[in-house]
Each structure stands twice: as structure tokens, then as C-alpha cells.
Amino acid sequence: MERLILDTDLAMGAPGSDIDDGFALALCLADPQLDLELVTTVGGNTDVDTATTLTLELLDRLGRPEVPVHRGARDPLVRPRARQGSLPAGMAPREPRPEPAATALVEAVRAHPGELTLVAIGPLTNVALAMRLDPGFAGGLKRLVIMGGVFLQHTNEAGMPGEFNIWCDPEAAHAVLTSGVRADFVGLDVTLRVRVDRAQAEAMAASDQPFTAFAGQYTQAWIDHLAERGGDEAVDSCAMHDPLAVAALSRPDLLTWRDAYVAVELGDRLRGAMLADFHPERGKHGQEMDLEVNARVAVDVDAAAFNDYFTTTMGEIR
Structure with missing residues (x-):
């Protein structure tokens, strides 16, 4: 476990928001090999207050309201950015546990050193703050899995040269990469290849299971949003970025990993872009460089096996 x-x-x-993070939370609860002990929220896809309320609501839908939730960072470490989400009509804001997320993270790891895996599927602000609060936090984790980055290709977007989670707070990513922990990065190189298509979303929406129907309806809406945003009615699927990071825990066979030295760009033009050196020992033109492996990067995925895992595990939710 x-x-x-x-x-x-x-x-x-x-309304109009991505849905893969909700599926990730559901997988954490539905996979019998996983034991979710704590959830922390951070500003990213939406503002942190909205993310917190939606997390609490979703835990209720999934029948697990007792899982503690702690509100985290509203803004990135260095460059605040306005982000305002919205709740569905009639949904009232909800309050989480009183301790800030970074404090809750530090206390949990101090209480159970070497026993807890942290899966970070948003900007890394809370993780970096926990590392600042306690220099022993990184070393106290059993494992750190991050949904973030793109390593073998590019975003091809001048306005967002880094993958979204890293681009939101690259200074936090830098703090994690230089903390001494060897994190596992599940980035766009693999997450864009695991998808839920419109037919699957329609089947989920027609389910007699309340959460599955709810998730299917929002997945249909998200696929429609992607089609409208891209001006392409042929869009018929959406990526399961965050669920793949969760699946990496109980299904390590799904992913192929490579050790790398990873750094993040903090400047303006390439803000959030990741440099991945898969052969740091080679140096430059035969000269030694002072680079050490600080990450494992997912470079390949068995997309069909993930789809089977995802479909089967989601089918266990009642």
C-alpha cells in the first residue's frame, strides 16, 4: 500500500475548466494499492479558494469527506499572477483544515519520515514552501512525483514556453530541482498520449453511478471547450495528464524512465522551459561538467495499458 x-x-x-485533476483525485481513492492521507491545494488551473472548495465537494461526491484538505499558496513565489475561477451556481465556498498547506506537508512528513509519497499535480509552490520551512522535508519524503515539464519537445507557444504547471511558478520548480530530492517528472512527452475520447465521456455521462456521470458530463464540456478554443470541431479527446502521474505509483510498468540532470529557465523569453541532460557525465565537448542527476523523466508510456487501468479503476467507484 x-x-x-x-x-x-x-x-x-x-465551468470551462480542465477535468484531469478530478480524475487524479478519484484514482487516488479508487486504486486499492493507494492510501490517500492528505490533500493540499494550490492556485493554478483556478484560484486556490475555488480549488479548495471544489476539492472538498469532490471528496464528498466520492464518499470520502474525512480526508483532510489544507489550503495552500494563492500566488507563485516571485511573480504574483491574477487567477480567478468560479464555482457552479448554488455551490457555497467551503473551509478546509486551518493549517496552511506547507505547514501540513512538513508536519505529515516529520511524523512519518520515509513513508509518504507526494504527488504534485499543480504548480510547485506549496512543495517549495515546505522545503523552505523545513530543510529536512525533501529528504523525509519516500518519493516525489511531479506532473510537469516537457523534456523531449517544446510547447511551441511563445506566450507559455514552459509546460503550464512549471510555467506558473518556475522559481518553485527551481527550488525543488536544487533541493537534493530526485523527483520523478511525468511531463507532456507522455501525458499528451493518454486520452479520454468523446465516446468514453458520453458513456461515463450515461452511467448510473453519480460520480462517473458527473465526471463524464464535465469531460464532454471540456472537450467542447478545447474544440472551441482551437477553432477545430474535430477535437474529440482530452489528455489525462494528472491521472498518469497517479498511475505511476501503482503501475510503474506503464512508463519508461530515464535519469537526467534537469534545470528550469527563470528568464522571460523561455520562462518555465526545462533543460534535460540525459548524459550529464559526458560534459561539453569531452570536458567534465559539474552536473549530477537530479530527476527521473518519463520518456515513454504504454497508452493502451493506461487506458485499461483507467477504465477498470474508474469502474470501481460507487
């Missing part, structure tokens, strides 16, 4: 903490900018249930 893998004991875990989920750090999330969850937006499933908000």
Missing part, C-alpha cells in the same frame, strides 16, 4: 499526499490545483466542477 502506497501512502500518499496529493497536492493539486483541482478544477473539475468549475
Whole structure:
């Protein structure tokens, strides 16, 4: 049994918002090999207050309201950015546990050193703050899995050169990469290849299981939003970025990993872009460089096997 903490900018249930973070939370609860002990929220896909309320609402829908939720960082470490989400009509704001997320993270890891895996599926602000609060936090984690980055290709967007989670707070990503922990990065190179299509979303929406029907309806809406935003009515699927990071815990066979030295760009033009050196020992033109492996990067995925895992596990939710 893998004991875990989920750090999330969850937006499933908000009008026009991404839905993969909600599926990630559901997988944490439905997979019998996972034991979700704590959830922390962070601003990213939506503002942190909206993410917190939606997380609490979703835990209720999933029949697990007792899972503690702690509100985290509203803004990135260095450059605040306005982000305002919206709740569905009639949904009232809800209050989480009183301790800030970074404090809750530090206390949990201090109480169970070497036993907890942290899965971070939003900007890394809370994780960096916990590392600042306690220099032993990184070393106290059993494992750190991050949904973030793109390593073998590019975003091809001048306005957002880094993958969204890293781009939101690259200074936090830098703090994590230089903390001494060897994080596992599940980035766009693999997450864009695991998808739920419109037919699957329609089947979920027609389910007699309340959460599955709810998730299916919002997945249909998100696929429609992607089609409208891209001006392409042929869009018929959406990526399961965050669920793949969760699946990496109980299904390590789904992913192929490579060790790398990873750094993040903090400047303006390439803000949030990741440099991944898969052969740091080679140096430059045969000269030694002072680079050490600080990450494992997912470079390949068995998309069909993930789809089977996702479909089967989601089918266990009642």
C-alpha cells in the first residue's frame, strides 16, 4: 500500500475548466494499492479558494469527506499572477483544515519520515514552501512525483514556453530541482498520449453511478471547450495528464524512465522551459561538467495499458 499526499490545483466542477485533476483525485481513492492521507491545494488551473472548495465537494461526491484538505499558496513565489475561477451556481465556498498547506506537508512528513509519497499535480509552490520551512522535508519524503515539464519537445507557444504547471511558478520548480530530492517528472512527452475520447465521456455521462456521470458530463464540456478554443470541431479527446502521474505509483510498468540532470529557465523569453541532460557525465565537448542527476523523466508510456487501468479503476467507484 502506497501512502500518499496529493497536492493539486483541482478544477473539475468549475465551468470551462480542465477535468484531469478530478480524475487524479478519484484514482487516488479508487486504486486499492493507494492510501490517500492528505490533500493540499494550490492556485493554478483556478484560484486556490475555488480549488479548495471544489476539492472538498469532490471528496464528498466520492464518499470520502474525512480526508483532510489544507489550503495552500494563492500566488507563485516571485511573480504574483491574477487567477480567478468560479464555482457552479448554488455551490457555497467551503473551509478546509486551518493549517496552511506547507505547514501540513512538513508536519505529515516529520511524523512519518520515509513513508509518504507526494504527488504534485499543480504548480510547485506549496512543495517549495515546505522545503523552505523545513530543510529536512525533501529528504523525509519516500518519493516525489511531479506532473510537469516537457523534456523531449517544446510547447511551441511563445506566450507559455514552459509546460503550464512549471510555467506558473518556475522559481518553485527551481527550488525543488536544487533541493537534493530526485523527483520523478511525468511531463507532456507522455501525458499528451493518454486520452479520454468523446465516446468514453458520453458513456461515463450515461452511467448510473453519480460520480462517473458527473465526471463524464464535465469531460464532454471540456472537450467542447478545447474544440472551441482551437477553432477545430474535430477535437474529440482530452489528455489525462494528472491521472498518469497517479498511475505511476501503482503501475510503474506503464512508463519508461530515464535519469537526467534537469534545470528550469527563470528568464522571460523561455520562462518555465526545462533543460534535460540525459548524459550529464559526458560534459561539453569531452570536458567534465559539474552536473549530477537530479530527476527521473518519463520518456515513454504504454497508452493502451493506461487506458485499461483507467477504465477498470474508474469502474470501481460507487
